[in-house]
Amino acid sequence: MIVLYSYWLSSCSWRIRFALCLKGIPYEYKAVDLVKGEQFSPEFEKLNPLHCVPVLADDHVVVSDSYAIFLYLEEKYTQKPLLPVDPQIRALNLQIASMINSSIQPYHMISALKDMEKMFGAETKQWAQYKIDKGFLALEKLLKDVAGKYATGEHIYMADVFLAPQIMQAVNRFDIDMSKYPTLRRLSETYKGLAEFYASSPQSQPDACISQ
Amino acid sequence: MASDTKKLKLYSYWRSSCSFRVRIALNLKGLKYDYIPVNLLKGEQSHPEFLKLNPVGFVPVLLDGDLVLADSLAIIMYLDDKYPQHPLLPSDIHKRAINFQATHIVSSSIQPLQNISFLNYIGEKVGPDEKLPWVQSVLRKGFTALEKLLKDHTGRYATGDEIFLADVFLAPQLHAAFTRFNIPMNEFPIMSRLHETYNATPAFQEALPQNQPDAVH
Numbered sequence: 001m002i003v004l005y006s007y008w009l010s011s012c013s014w015r016i017r018f019a020l021c022l023k024g025i026p027y028e029y030k031a032v033d034l035v036k037g038e039q040f041s042p043e044f045e046k047l048n049p050l051h052c053v054p055v056l057a058d059d060h061v062v063v064s065d066s067y068a069i070f071l072y073l074e075e076k077y078t079q080k081p082l083l084p085v086d087p088q089i090r091a092l093n094l095q096i097a098s099m100i101n102s103s104i105q106p107y108h109m110i111s112a113l114k115d116m117e118k119m120f121g122a123e124t125k126q127w128a129q130y131k132i133d134k135g136f137l138a139l140e141k142l143l144k145d146v147a148g149k150y151a152t153g154e155h156i157y158m159a160d161v162f163l164a165p166q167i168m169q170a171v172n173r174f175d176i177d178m179s180k181y182p183t184l185r186r187l188s189e190t191y192k193g194l195a196e197f198y199a200s201s202p203q204s205q206p207d208a209c210i211s212q
Numbered sequence: 213m214a215s216d217t218k219k220l221k222l223y224s225y226w227r228s229s230c231s232f233r234v235r236i237a238l239n240l241k242g243l244k245y246d247y248i249p250v251n252l253l254k255g256e257q258s259h260p261e262f263l264k265l266n267p268v269g270f271v272p273v274l275l276d277g278d279l280v281l282a283d284s285l286a287i288i289m290y291l292d293d294k295y296p297q298h299p300l301l302p303s304d305i306h307k308r309a310i311n312f313q314a315t316h317i318v319s320s321s322i323q324p325l326q327n328i329s330f331l332n333y334i335g336e337k338v339g340p341d342e343k344l345p346w347v348q349s350v351l352r353k354g355f356t357a358l359e360k361l362l363k364d365h366t367g368r369y370a371t372g373d374e375i376f377l378a379d380v381f382l383a384p385q386l387h388a389a390f391t392r393f394n395i396p397m398n399e400f401p402i403m404s405r406l407h408e409t410y411n412a413t414p415a416f417q418e419a420l421p422q423n424q425p426d427a428v429h
Contacts, residue, residue, distance in 0.1 A: 049356070049357040049360035049361060050317060050321060050353075050354075050357040060306075061305070061306045061309060063309040063312075063313065064313055065312065065313050065316040065317070065320070067312065067316050067320070068309055068312030068313045068315075068316055069309075071308075071309075071312055072305065072308070072309045072312070075305060075308070076305060087279065087290060087293065087294065088279050088280075088281075090289075090290075090293075091279075091281045091283075091286045091287070091289070091290045092286070094283065094285060094286035094289055094290075095281075095282055095283035095286040098283045098284075098285050098286060098319070099268070099283065101316070101319075101320050102316075102319045102320045102323070102324050103324060105320070106320050106321065106324045106325060107324065107325075107330075112325065115349070119342065119345070119346055119349070127333070127337075138267070138268040138269070141267035141268065142267055142268055
């Protein structure tokens with residue numbers, strides 16, 4: 001059985017939990033308590049030398065980084081495909097996921113904010129909000145003419161898998177005002193209506209509320 | 213079809229490492245393209261004509277006939293699907309995963325935390341003297357992880373004896389680290405060796421910033 005190393009509040013872990021639920025793939029949940037520093041244990045370092053979650057173990061294959069894990073799952077488990085065949089829409093999904101994975105999330109992940117605080121005592125929450133707003137503005141421009149029921153049309157795909165946790169994180173932890181982003185806000189309401197979204201959300205995880 | 217017009221058009225900035233990645237991929241696959249410079253220092257990425265192509269206002273952007281593609285990884289994955297010569301992913305699924313992981317260490321854990329806009333922020337909020345130490349700490353963290361990830365997989369190139377996606381992403385990052393940010397080569401033996409190998413490989417050399425039409429010397 002697939003093993004997923006995850007932290008309940010990690011939006012990157014949420015992406016993979018969401019993908020696994022959408023594809024109907026059962027998995028064993030192994031909690032990594034980021035607050036207690038379990039990501040720095042020697043055992044976890046063997047799994048991921050960058051000390052991040054999520055990490056996926058599938059037989060002898062160990063994959064870290066949510067983008068890499070997503071593509072691995074998509075290739076190996078072809079049920080309920082989360083990438084379309086059409087090259088333009090496929091590229092758009094990869095682009096949107098990249099924008100979130102590389103241009104938004106890295107600027108508000110806890111370890112980066114801690115490093116920034118240590119090095120130069122910056123007002124990290126304002127910085128995170130600035131980068132999220134910048135990223136959401138770009139996404140809103142990109143999606144407003146292509147979104148249907150979901151981000152890139154009428155089917156749920158990779159862009160949605162990455163967007164959904166990002167929007168929730170932005171609202172719940174960084175107080176982002178979503179009225180500025182009507183398309184993203186509408187998509188977020190759609191995601192909230194999905195059983196798989198609920199099942200993969202932080203509060204539904206075994207390690208929810210254990211550390212605050 | 214006797215036309216000399218190249219079907220592919222790449223909007224690029226000479227110093228953009230994301231553009232550098234796509235240039236490498238195009239060269240590896242032997243794909244000719246029109247190079248259309250977008251001067252980021254002059255703000256050309258905010259011009260209405262460019263924003264029509266990519267509302268996000270980033271380079272690189274690739275045009276292939278009617279298709280408009282943005283984001284370096286999305287573009288490269290598209291090229292690999294459509295132009296299968298010199299595949300950029302190995303056939304083994306585990307090695308593919310290693311390539312994606314290395315790619316994302318660069319594109320999510322290193323590049324965003326040392327790009328121009330972030331460094332400008334640090335310069336403004338804290339002071340210009342903080343920029344280099346910050347960049348070096350980001351590079352060191354990322355390279356330490358890459359050394360561990362790749363040590364059981366590396367051959368002549370990052371994940372074996374052939375050039376794959378990890379190399380396409382690593383080369384521009386190593387170029388920046390060793391030529392602009394004063395990271396000592398001996399701290400990271402695999403990274404150093406790969407950097408020298410890329411410098412001796414034509415597809416990478418031709419993609420170097422200083423060899424682009426819009427390079428400023």
